[in-house]
Every structure is written in structure tokens, then in C-alpha cells.
Amino acid sequence: MFTIDKKAKNFSMALMAIGLIALTYGFWTDAHRAWPSLLFNNYFFIGIAVFGVFFVALQYVAEAGWSIVLKRVPEAIMGALPVFSAIMLLIMVAAIMHFNHIYHWLHEGIMDPASEHYDRIIAGKEAYLNATFFIIRTIVYLLGWNYFAKKLRALSVLEDKQGGATIHFKGVRVSAWFMVFFAVTSAMASWDWIMSIDPHWFSTIFGWYVFAEWSAIGFTTVLLFTLYLKRQGYLQDVNENHIHDLGKWIFAFSLVWTYMWFSQFMLIWYANIPEEVTYFTARLEVENYKFLFWFSMIINFIAPIILLMSRDAKRNNGRLIFVGCIILLGHWLNSYLLVTPGTLGTHGHIGFTEIGMGLGFAGLFIYLVLNTLNKQPLETKNHPFLDESKNLHT
Amino acid sequence: MSKNTLYGIFDCEQVLLASVKEIRANNIEIKEVYSPFPIHGLDKVLGLKETRMAITAFIYGCIGLSLGALMIYNIMIVDWPQNIGGKPNWTFYHNMPAFVPILFECTVLFAAHLMSITYLIRCGLFPGGESDSPDPRTTDDKFLMEIVVEGDVTAVKEILTKTGATEINEKDV
Numbered sequence: 001m002f003t004i005d006k007k008a009k010n011f012s013m014a015l016m017a018i019g020l021i022a023l024t025y026g027f028w029t030d031a032h033r034a035w036p037s038l039l040f041n042n043y044f045f046i047g048i049a050v051f052g053v054f055f056v057a058l059q060y061v062a063e064a065g066w067s068i069v070l071k072r073v074p075e076a077i078m079g080a081l082p083v084f085s086a087i088m089l090l091i092m093v094a095a096i097m098h099f100n101h102i103y104h105w106l107h108e109g110i111m112d113p114a115s116e117h118y119d120r121i122i123a124g125k126e127a128y129l130n131a132t133f134f135i136i137r138t139i140v141y142l143l144g145w146n147y148f149a150k151k152l153r154a155l156s157v158l159e160d161k162q163g164g165a166t167i168h169f170k171g172v173r174v175s176a177w178f179m180v181f182f183a184v185t186s187a188m189a190s191w192d193w194i195m196s197i198d199p200h201w202f203s204t205i206f207g208w209y210v211f212a213e214w215s216a217i218g219f220t221t222v223l224l225f226t227l228y229l230k231r232q233g234y235l236q237d238v239n240e241n242h243i244h245d246l247g248k249w250i251f252a253f254s255l256v257w258t259y260m261w262f263s264q265f266m267l268i269w270y271a272n273i274p275e276e277v278t279y280f281t282a283r284l285e286v287e288n289y290k291f292l293f294w295f296s297m298i299i300n301f302i303a304p305i306i307l308l309m310s311r312d313a314k315r316n317n318g319r320l321i322f323v324g325c326i327i328l329l330g331h332w333l334n335s336y337l338l339v340t341p342g343t344l345g346t347h348g349h350i351g352f353t354e355i356g357m358g359l360g361f362a363g364l365f366i367y368l369v370l371n372t373l374n375k376q377p378l379e380t381k382n383h384p385f386l387d388e389s390k391n392l393h394t
Numbered sequence: 395m396s397k398n399t400l401y402g403i404f405d406c407e408q409v410l411l412a413s414v415k416e417i418r419a420n421n422i423e424i425k426e427v428y429s430p431f432p433i434h435g436l437d438k439v440l441g442l443k444e445t446r447m448a449i450t451a452f453i454y455g456c457i458g459l460s461l462g463a464l465m466i467y468n469i470m471i472v473d474w475p476q477n478i479g480g481k482p483n484w485t486f487y488h489n490m491p492a493f494v495p496i497l498f499e500c501t502v503l504f505a506a507h508l509m510s511i512t513y514l515i516r517c518g519l520f521p522g523g524e525s526d527s528p529d530p531r532t533t534d535d536k537f538l539m540e541i542v543v544e545g546d547v548t549a550v551k552e553i554l555t556k557t558g559a560t561e562i563n564e565k566d567v
Contacts, residue, residue: 393435
């Protein structure tokens with residue numbers, strides 16, 4: 001059984017306190033800037049949380065055995081999902097109530113030909129981009145993800161108590177449905193929450209791009225928590241073979257992310273069509289973002305490819321932690337760049353509001369995950385592949 | 395002293411694995427094991443050094459990347475700059491995004507092909523090469539362990555039989 005370390009609890013509390021101060025400060029000084037900051041931080045962490053569900057479901061549908069000894073870690077990560085879902089819903093409700101101006105297409109009169117704000121391109125997308133449908137979709141994604149998270153967790157706990165193949169096969173079925181649901185909703189959520197910030201622009205690869213990002217940071221988070229628990233003396237069945245496998249996933253998904261990033265960038269750069277290229281000019285020709293744009297891309301790509309390529313590196317905890325932190329930072333910066341240029345134009349910059357809220361979210365996330373870890377024994381029992389996982393050779 | 399080569403033939407890879415462990419525990423050196431398919435964990439049990447294939451792959455990839463860069467630089471910048479879609483064509487650096495797929499493919503091509511070729515050469519599998527395997531049945535359903543023994547062979551033979559060899563052949567060197 002896992003008990004929360006006093007130091008870890010105080011650490012997460014301190015981070016949350018910083019976050020609260022940053023939140024208050026942000027909304028006090030400049031609410032226009034605080035909302036996008038809230039959105040991109042929440043986008044980053046809800047991605048990790050929903051990735052926990054994806055990880056568990058992936059192991060079920062692939063009948064994968066290697067990860068069973070560390071199964072409680074992704075389960076704990078999905079325990080953070082309800083809170084971040086609530087925050088996401090809050091942001092979206094505030095958006096349609098016009099408390100914030102993240103989404104340009106929600107502006108008054110933009111779909112109305114008589115209005116001076118009329119925008120023909122956005123009005124053409126009214127069937128999809130309208131407030132009612134938008135909020136219904138958001139609720140559907142969030143409810144769906146939370147439902148599957150709860151279901152998979154309940155099955156896992158039941159399996160510990162009862163055992164037997166029936167529960168396992170039920171898990172496979174539930175996971176298969178989740179895969180179908182998540183394939184559609186993760187892409188749609190990325191269009192709704194992120195891509196529609198720049199409503200004139202669209203990219204067909206965007207859903208995969210966001211999914212690759214969530215996977216990269218998700219696997220990194222699973223790895224970091226696993227290493228933390230191992231260092232605290234838990235999860236003794238996890239050995240360097242499991243860590244090696246997680247390292248491979250991080251390496252692979254960092255490259256998938258770069259692949260998506262580049263596919264999107266190169267086609268737009270090459271075709272150079274005005275309606276597409278505005279997305280990148282808003283990032284590349286603005287002093288505030290230009291450096292971050294290249295910097296985040298380079299550290300998300302170069303750090304894993306150079307530092308994690310060899311087998312020994314993926315078995316070296318220090319190296320993995322170092323690269324993991326770089327990846328989290330890189331993708332956090334990238335999330336910032338997904339949201340800010342479209343909302344704050346040329347005025348966005350990273351300051352206390354953004355960093356403080358990021359730290360606050362991190363604290364909240366750590367607190368929720370540790371809390372969920374606390375609820376069930378860390379060692380799983382009765383899983384059909386448990387023995388396979390304990391005897392893993394990579 | 396005469397040298398003898400013993401060939402222990404096994405029917406099952408699990409028996410072979412256990413036998414390899416037992417024989418190595420008795421400080422007898424195994425020269426080679428022949429098997430129709432890769433056996434999981436055999437390399438560890440045999441105490442083989444880790445393969446350096448990954449290092450060659452990295453080197454070949456770097457060669458591919460450099461040659462690809464050289465090629466595309468020569469074709470698109472030096473030899474005959476072409477205006478494609480109004481893209482800058484006087485410097486490599488400005489046209490870089492368009493070259494990335496080519497650089498990537500060259501890297502993969504060189505790494506994959508040269509690695510395969512290296513593997514085949516290291517295994518002696520080139521046209522006209524002769525098979526190392528002393529018994530053609532190792533390509534079908536038998537596993538073979540090759541041990542070079544100096545002096546008395548009976549002790550080694552005994553262990554082989556004890557650990558499950560179905561057949562032992564002997565050859566003078």
C-alpha cells in the first residue's frame with residue numbers, strides 16, 4: 001500500500017499555492033491574458049490525464065503483458081481526469097457566456113450578414129462552430145472519457161478482488177469501445193478547443209498532432225511517476241526492462257510528434273497558400289514567438305533522438321528523468337504556442353501568469369495522482385498477464 | 395593432445411537452454427549453437443557480447459544523411475537551381491524544409507541496406523559462401539551445440555546426455 005510522502009504532499013501543496021497566486025494575479029491584472037493561460041495549461045494536463053485512460057485501454061486491446069506490474073500508475077494518472085474535465089468545462093462555458101474571448105468565432109454578429117463583424121468564412125462553418133453544438137460536444141467528450149476511466153478503474157479493482165478471465169475480457173471489450181470513442185473525440189476535441197482558436201485556418205492532421213503530443217507527454221509522465229515510486233521503495237517488480245520499454249515509447253512518440261509537426265509545417269510552407277500560411281506567420285514573424293517556436297520543436301525532437309537513442313540510455317534512470325523533464329517543458333511551450341498567438345495576437349509573452357499557473361496545475365496534478373495511488377494497493381493481483389510482466393526481458 | 399569437436403543434438407529449445415546453462419556452469423566452453431530459429435534468451439545464457447549492430451546502424455545512417463545532403467545540395471543548389479513554387483533556391487539553408495524528406499529517406503535507405511549487407515557478410519551469407527552449420531538438420535527441427543574439447547571427451551559427453559541431448563556426434567580436428 002502506498003502512503004503519500006509528507007515531502008511530496010507539501011511540494012504539491014506549495015505548487016498549488018503558487019498556482020492560486022498566479023491565477024488571482026492573472027485575473028486581477030489582465031483577465032484577457034489569464035484565460036488563454038488557463039486553457040493551454042489545462043489542455044496540457046487534461047491530455048496527460050486522458051492519456052492514462054488510453055494507456056490502460058491500449059494494454060487491454062493489444063493484450064499486452066509487459067506493463068501489468070506498473071498498471072497502477074496510468075490508472076492513478078486517469079484519476080486526475082475529473083478535476084481537469086471540470087476546469088475544461090468551466091473554460092468552455094465561460095467562453096460561450098462571453099466571459100472570455102478565446103474563441104473569435106463566438107463573437108457577437110460574426111455569423112450575421114447584417115452585422116459589421118460579419119465574417120463570410122466563419123459563417124460558412126456555422127453548422128459545426130456554434131455555441132450550442134460546441135458545448136454539447138465538449139460535454140460528450142468529457143463525460144465519455146470520465147465514464148471509461150471510471151469503468152476501467154472499477155474493473156481493475158474488481159479483478160484484484162475476484163480474479164478470473166471474465167473480468168479481463170470485459171476490460172478488453174470496454175477498451176475496444178473506448179478506442180473507437182477516443183479516436184473520434186480526441187481529434188474533435190483538438191479541433192474544438194485548440195484549432196478553432198484560429199477559425200479561418202484548418203489542418204487535417206491536427207487531431208493526430210495533438211494525439212501524438214498527448215502520448216509523448218503521457219508516456220513521459222507514466223515513466224516519471226514509476227521512477228518516483230521505485231525510488232520510494234514501491235513497485236519492486238518493475239525492473240530496468242519495463243523502464244526500457246517506457247523509454248522506447250517516449251522515444252517513438254517524440255518522433256511521431258515531430259513527424260506530425262513537420263508534415264503540417266512543410267506542406268503549408270511549400271504550398272504557401274495565404275489562408276493556410278497565416279497560422280505560421282502568426283508564430284514565425286512575431287518576435288515573442290519566433291524563438292519559442294523553433295526552440296520547442298528542437299528540444300522536443302533533438303533531446304530524445306540524441307539522448308535516448310541507445311539501449312543503455314533507455315536503461316539509465318538519470319538520463320530518462322533528464323530527457324523526460326526536457327520533453328515536458330518542450331511540449332508545455334508548444335501548448336503555449338498553440339493557444340496564445342490566436343488569442344493574444346502579438347502581445348503574448350511568458351510571464352508569471354503562465355509559469356505560475358503551469359506550476360499550479362502541475363501541483364494539482366501531482367496531488368491528484370498521489371491521492372489516487374493511495375487508494376489501492378500498488379501491486380496488482382490476479383491479472384492474467386501478471387507473471388509475463390514480472391518475467392519481462394527486453 | 396588431440397582436439398575433438400562434439401556435436402550435441404537437441405530436440406527442444408527449452409532443453410537446449412537448460413543444457414547450455416548447466417554446461418557453462420561446469421566451465422566448459424561452448425563454441426557455437428545452431429538453431430532453426432532465434433531462441434529468446436540464448437544470447438544471455440551463452441554469455442555473448444552485446445551486438446555492435448546498433449553502432450553500425452548509427453554510422454550508416456550518418457553516412458546516408460551526409461551523402462543525401464551532398465546529393466541534394468549539388469542537384470538543387472549548385473548544379474541547376476530550380477524555381478519550384480517560388481521557393482528560395484540559392485541557399486541550402488533556406489530551402490531546407492523541402493529537403494528533409496530526401497535526407498530522411500537517404501538516412502533510412504543507407505542504414506537499412508548497409509546494415510542488412512553487414513549482417514549477411516558477418517554471417518558469411520554471401521553468394522558462394524558455405525554454410526557453417528555442421529548438420530543440415532539444424533535448418534529443420536534440430537538444435538545443435540558445438541563444443542571443442544581438448545583431451546578426454548567422456549566427461550563432456552556425459553553432461554550432454556544428462557542434460558537431454560538426443561544424439562552426440564564426434565569429429566576429430
